[in-house]
Amino acid sequence: xxxxxxxxxxxxxxxxxxxxxxxxxxxxxxxxxxxxxxxxxxxxxxxxxxxxxxxxxxxxxxxxxxxxxxxxxxxxxxxxxxxxxxxxxxxxxxxxxxxxxxxxxxxxxxxxxxxxxxxxxxxxxxxxxxxxxxxxxxxxxxxxxxxxxxxxxxxxxxxxxxxxxxxxxxxxxxxxxxxxxxxxxxxxxxxxxxxxxxxxxxxxxxxxxxxxxxxxxxxxxxxxxxxxxxxxxxxxxxxxxxxxxxxxxxxxxxxxxxxxxxxxxxxxxxxxxxxxxxxxxxxxxxxxxxxxxxxxxxxxxxxxxxxxxxxxxxxxxxxxxxxxxxxxxxxxxxxxxxxxxxxxxxxxxxxxxxxxxxxxxxxxxxxxxxxxxxxxxxxxxxxxxxxxxxxxxxxxxxxxxxxxxxxxxxxxxxxxxxxxx
Amino acid sequence: xxxxxxxxxxxxxxxxxxxxxxxxxxxxxxxxxxxxxxxxxxxxxxxxxxxxxxxxxxxxxxxxxxxxxxxxxxxxxxxxxxxxxxxxxxxxxxxxxxxxxxxxxxxxxxxxxxxxxxxxxxxxxxxxxxxxxxxxxxxxxxxxxxxxxxxxxxxxxxxxxxxxx
Numbered sequence: 106x107x108x109x110x111x112x113x114x115x116x117x118x119x120x121x122x123x124x125x126x127x128x129x130x131x132x133x134x135x136x137x138x139x140x141x142x143x144x145x146x147x148x149x150x151x152x153x154x155x156x157x158x159x160x161x162x163x164x165x166x167x168x169x170x171x172x173x174x175x176x177x178x179x180x181x182x183x184x185x186x187x188x189x190x191x192x193x194x195x196x197x198x199x200x201x202x203x204x205x206x207x208x209x210x211x212x213x214x215x216x217x218x219x220x221x222x223x224x225x226x227x228x229x230x231x232x233x234x235x236x237x238x239x240x241x242x243x244x245x246x247x248x249x250x251x252x253x254x255x256x257x258x259x260x261x262x263x264x265x266x267x268x269x270x271x272x273x274x275x276x277x278x279x280x281x282x283x284x285x286x287x288x289x290x291x292x293x294x295x296x297x298x299x300x301x302x303x304x305x306x307x308x309x310x311x312x313x314x315x316x317x318x319x320x321x322x323x324x325x326x327x328x329x330x331x332x333x334x335x336x337x338x339x340x341x342x343x344x345x346x347x348x349x350x351x352x353x354x355x356x357x358x359x360x361x362x363x364x365x366x367x368x369x370x371x372x373x374x375x376x377x378x379x380x381x382x383x384x385x386x387x388x389x390x391x392x393x394x395x396x397x398x399x400x401x402x403x404x405x406x407x408x409x410x411x412x413x414x415x416x417x418x419x420x421x422x423x424x425x426x427x428x429x430x431x432x433x434x435x436x437x438x439x440x441x442x443x444x445x446x447x448x449x450x451x452x453x454x455x456x457x458x459x460x461x462x463x464x465x466x467x468x469x470x471x472x473x474x475x476x477x478x479x480x481x482x483x484x485x486x487x488x489x490x491x492x493x494x495x496x497x498x499x500x501x502x503x504x505x506x507x508x509x510x511x512x513x514x515x516x517x518x519x520x521x522x523x524x525x526x
Numbered sequence: 527x528x529x530x531x532x533x534x535x536x537x538x539x540x541x542x543x544x545x546x547x548x549x550x551x552x553x554x555x556x557x558x559x560x561x562x563x564x565x566x567x568x569x570x571x572x573x574x575x576x577x578x579x580x581x582x583x584x585x586x587x588x589x590x591x592x593x594x595x596x597x598x599x600x601x602x603x604x605x606x607x608x609x610x611x612x613x614x615x616x617x618x619x620x621x622x623x624x625x626x627x628x629x630x631x632x633x634x635x636x637x638x639x640x641x642x643x644x645x646x647x648x649x650x651x652x653x654x655x656x657x658x659x660x661x662x663x664x665x666x667x668x669x670x671x672x673x674x675x676x677x678x679x680x681x682x683x684x685x686x687x688x689x690x691x
Contacts (some may be wrong), residue, residue: 129667143592151680172552179553227592227616241619245679252683257669291539292586296615325586327615382539399576445643469548490543490590497566512678 107357109263111298111330113237113275114354117220117240119258126262127404132269135368136164136219137250137436140206143225145190146183150252154417159194160254166198166215167191168206173316174462175471204437204463207231207405212439214345218333219354226504228405228487232325233318235341236354237332238512241322261327262363264294267303270371275521277415277507278316279407281487283376284368286323297363300356304500305370306331311340312411317405320487323383330355342443375521378503381491389508394519400513401494403434403461406470407485410440410449412444416510417452421525425457432474434461449454456514470495485509515526527674529607529627531578534688535639536567538584542617542663545588553616556595563599577604580645582637586612587628597621607635607645609652622670625678631663635640647671 108116109125115122120131152159159165169187172180184205191199203209207228210216218236223229232239241332242256250256268281285293301317307475309317318329319357333351340347378386402408402416413435422462425431433453435441440465444450450460459473467474468486476482476495482502484494504512514524535617544567548556550559564571581600587610588596597620601607608621608628621628627647637643642655666674676682 129669142552145593147594154680155683155687157683175552177552182554183552188676214628227590227594229592241592241616243592243623246619249623249679249683252687259667291589292614293611295586295612322590322614322616325589325614384539400684488541488543488590491566492547493543512685 106357109356109360124260128260136222139225141169141187145187146181147189148247151248156253157391162197168200170205171200171465173299173464194452195206200234208436217349227322230321230328231319233330233369233409234314261298264364265362265364268305268368268370272370275507275525277312277505280376282320283386286383288459290384292325299326299329311336375508390519395518398480399430401432401467401474404486408436410443412506413444415506417449419455419510423511423514431458431513467504483512529645531580533582533641536583542590542596551595560599560602575604581605581608589614592616594620597624623679629663632659640668
């Protein structure tokens with residue numbers, strides 16, 4: 106019996122030839138990431154309580170992104186503490202205020218196909234887009250990793266999810282993952298691993314694939330993974346991780362999957378998830394005409410360079426509707442610079458978008474994009490739980506960068522295909 | 527291990543933004559934020575839970591963030607066991623790491639708010655002392671119960687470091 110990519114990674118990380126779903130194994134961690142919320146002030150504090158050294162400073166990455174744009178005294182104190190802690194502990198890879206951790210990690214060369222990684226954040230699964238196995242963990246669990254460099258894992262059953270055909274114009278990876286949320290619920294693949302494949306995934310850019318794996322938690326999965334290919338290698342090389350091995354990290358033809366599912370990519374319409382769960386996803390025409398106070402292009406899910414380009418394609422030469430605010434917070438500063446250099450940012454600004462600092466910001470109710478009392482918004486983020494992005498009375502719809510941009514122009518939820526025509 | 531307490535009953539998909547809203551722990555003393563625990567679902571929850579009470583929910587308890595403040599706040603309120611039809615995986619691990627057993631029980635619909643429950647986590651038995659019913663719950667992997675018996679992952683690590691040192 107052959108093995109899946111994930112099983113091959115887990116076998117290597119646990120020092121075995123082979124692993125079996127359901128088995129509990131101990132894996133050696135190739136890279137651990139924590140941020141300013143889960144890191145020094147949480148896991149770091151616990152590490153100090155133990156008085157133990159960090160197991161391997163080459164393998165730890167600390168990134169600030171959660172409280173970077175918040176000028177409150179409490180957030181500033183968290184930032185200061187983060188600086189001091191990283192300095193005192195000799196953290197080698199401390200990446201301060203460069204953007205959101207899940208995008209910054211590969212951008213700074215910390216993700217390689219075949220690696221076994223953990224991150225103290227639930228969207229750490231994003232790295233699966235590069236053929237790495239990365240899961241989110243809590244602060245105490247991270248403390249355990251910081252001390253021992255290892256973690257227990259229950260080998261997950263693998264689900265093979267094939268997206269067939271070619272996605273239509275105005276349809277992107279975000280629509281695919283929202284469709285999966287809608288069809289299978291936020292619990293659909295609990296404890297399982299989802300491997301994405303098929304013609305639509307092969308055709309997808311390496312950046313857009315990150316949107317698929319970013320939202321593994323929203324379908325209950327342990328993580329998501331995509332077989333690395335030439336696009337993976339090229340993007341990682343551009344981001345400072347040259348010559349990664351892609352051939353070793355492919356699923357065998359006779360690998361065992363607990364479920365094989367197919368989604369018709371060619372027939373997929375833009376998706377919108379209504380408040381207050383990603384599982385409320387449906388075709389955009391179900392929700393068109395919902396009036397909007399705000400549209401937000403942001404987060405690790407939906408403000409990468411290509412996401413900004415998708416939005417620019419829609420809004421070019423148009424103006425944001427009066428009474429609707431359109432905020433854009435590029436995922437990272439590098440991507441913000443790239444979008445400035447290629448004219449994308451100018452197109453968005455000419456349409457009336459307000460560019461915000463890069464960081465978690467509006468996705469977690471921080472900064473100008475925080476949703477006020479009874480406000481209704483649409484965003485390219487990953488979660489719309491009650492109160493997540495602002496006041497408990499606010500309402501948030503989730504959609505792709507195309508749909509968020511089209512909705513900003515219309516002042517109501519709108520089908521981007523009508524504007525791209 | 528036997529746990530006995532009063533049930534606090536909630537539905538399906540209780541997410542970490544309900545258990546630990548992000549504003550609650552974005553402050554100088556994040557531990558104090560437990561007063562906001564479940565506030566949007568039941569404003570009296572944080573102040574009314576008695577030590578030893580049991581959190582009962584439907585499918586997918588703890589969906590969402592990796593924030594450990596979620597099980598921390600439940601524990602701080604007084605909750606000592608969580609019983610649900612299923613758990614989101616990071617929340618599940620976080621619970622055990624903080625010595626708060628997360629037990630999978632298919633029959634939580636039969637439990638009402640205020641029912642007195644007695645749970646044998648090792649045998650996988652739940653007794654509803656109010657209704658006289660008995661339910662099964664999944665048993666827990668041995669290495670996790672060992673960690674709970676130690677007092678959670680921190681205590682477990684301390685023990686390990688002492689042994690090594």
